[in-house]
Amino acid sequence: MTAATVRYVVAVRLTRAPPIDRLPDPATVVDLFWAHAVPADRLDHVRTSAPAPAGRLDIAVILRAESAEDCLRTVRNLCARTTRSPTLSGWTAERLSTLPLAGLGF
Template identity: 45%
Template sequence: MPIVRVRFRSAAPARPAPEKSRVCSPLLHDLLWAHALPADGIDHITVRPFTAGRTATEAAVFVRAESDARALGIVRALLDRVRPHCEAHGLTPDVPTD
C-alpha cells in the first residue's frame, strides 16, 4: 500500500503555541477525510505537527492503489479539493512531486 506524505505550511511563527499544534492536527485530519471520496481508496490518514523552519504539519496518506504514481495522483486530486478549506485555516499544502 503506497504512502504519500504531504506537508502543510502555516504562516505562524516557528514555535507554535501548544494549543495551536493540538488544534491543527485534528482539524487537518478531519478536512482530509471530509474531502476524500470512496473511489480514492484511502485507507488511513495520519497527521502530526512538526517544525521545519516554520510551523508545519505532515499528513501521511495510505492509499489502496496499484502503484506509487497512481497513489500520488489520488492525493493530488484530494489536495485540489481540500486546498481552499486548508487555506481558510492558514495552512498551505506542499503538493508532492514524487
C-alpha cells in the same frame, strides 16, 4: 494481491507562508482529509503531526492505488480539495513521497 489493492504510504508536507494567524488543530486536519475524500481515492488512513510554527504540517496518508503515479495523483487531488477549506486556506502541498507497503512486508 492485485495492482488495484496495493497499499501505499504517502508523506505529504503542507506549507504556508507567514503570517499565519492560527495553526490548524491536527485532529481537524485529519477530519478535513476524510471529509474531502471520495470513494475513488481509496483512502485507508490519515495521520498528521502538530503543525510547526514556521508554517509546516507533515501528513501521512495510506491508500490503495494501481501504481505509485496513480497514488501520487490521487493524493495531490485530495490535498487540493482539502486545502480549499477555510481551515487550510493558503496551505499548499509542497512535497510528496510514496512507498508501497507491500515492500515493507505489510
